[in-house]
Amino acid sequence: MSEQEIREGMLLAVWDEPPLDFDPDTLIKRVEQKKSRRRALVGVGVATAVIAVASFALPGLLPRDRGGQLASEGQTTSSTAPSEPAEKKAQRIGDKLAEKLALTMTNFKEVYAALRPNGFSYPPNLTSTAPRKPSDPELSGYVFLTDHIGPTSLRVQGMKGQFSTKDFCSSAVVCRNVQQNDGTTVIEAEFNEGGTEIARSEVVRQFPSGYYVTISSHNYNPASSSGLRQTVPVRVEVLTTLVTDPSIDWE
Amino acid sequence: MRKADEQGFREFAAANAASLRRTAYLFCGDWHTAEDLMQSSLMKMYMAWKRIKDLDNLIAYARKVLLRTWLDEKRRPWRRAEQRDGELPDAADATVDPDTTSAKLWARELVHTALLQVPPRQRAVLVLRYFEDLSVAEVAVAMGCTEGTVKSQTARGLATLRTIVEKLDSSSGRVAS
Secondary structure, eight states, rough: OOOHHHHHHHHTTTTTTTOOOOOOHHHHHHHHHHHHHHHHHHHHHHHHHHHHHHHHHHHSSSSSSSHHHHHHHHHHHHTTTTTHHHHHHHHHHHHHHHHHHEEEEEOEEEEEEEEEEEEOOTTTSSSSOOOTTTOOOOOOOOEEEOOOOOOOEEEEEEHHHHOOOHHHTTTTSEEEEOOTTTSSSEEEEEOOOTTSSOEEEEEEEEEEEEEEEEEESEEEETTTTBOSSSSSOOHHHHHHHHHHHHTTOOO | OOOHHHHHHHHHHHHHHHHHHHHHHHHHHHHHHHHHHHHHHHHHHTTTTTHHTTTSSSHHHHHHHHHHHHHHHHHHHTOOOOOOOOOOOOOOOOOHHHHHHHHHHHHHHHIIIIIGGOHHHHHHHHHHIIIIIOOOHHHHHHHHOOHHHHHHHHHHHHHHHHHHHHHHHHHHHHOOO
């Protein structure tokens, strides 16, 4: 069998080929459909991958434990809640005292108060970080004023504990108890500290609960331990007016 | 794809579809499979048309794609081969010359029986060399092998085909030339 015979044989083998029903447009349409199917499949695959990745990644991005977060928020609120009203209460009492003093002593200028819960360290605007002792006052501060001599202040303290009138009055020039209608007791005392003039005027209001408030006036500025003067700027009558002001809720 | 490119592909496909189907038929021995192979090849070419449309010899590229498509199809383990249990007898054609009929029948038997028994790559070399009338170099390009491989495959393919044809001739009484 020669190569020529093979060549002729192959040509003869296709002589009875069936008619060709080929349409390029149909083929192009099939290819386009195949392409769109492939794109859709890729789209679905990408979407699935994105969802899968997101489902793994999102828990790391979102807050881990909503319950824990709420719990911690609650703790924060509960820890700060008691201090917030105490600060506000001290501020409110100070404002009232300054207002009352300004109304009572109209010759005073620049009357303002700085009261805060717990002990008031010197200088008054310094924030104390020392731990609170049982003997520390629950409320303390100063009511600042400026009279014809110059700037000075009244000391204010509120605390719970045993108060001895006897001890308090032992060195006083004048000391008297004034029973109030609301059940509280006001002790008024004035001291000359060995001098001829009153060096300290002080009133104490005792509450039945054991809480007592002290307002004192000195012949110096107790806020700065300076500004010595001949006598006190405010006498006990005015101090009693302040400590018994019904608009002030001391407890 | 741009309309101009699409039109270019349309013209190429319409002009070469029949030729490619004939080549595919000699590869696989079945007109239906041949048409599938031709269409698959043209689809592949359409998808790559933007890249290949400016090639110098597009029909050579098309033959290469057809050959690869057929070889890929043969290699697939899940390929569904049609189970044939006989052929329908052809209706008698009164216009046919009886002298040429025996030659045509023998040629068909050559394809259906002898050529299909030749191993695929040797068969491909024979079809490209003697049906498509390609040179050794062109067949080497289409097959993706060296010219030496084409020559050796051609020699082996011819030897295998001659052996099978001799067997067919001795069984049918025809004298091998």
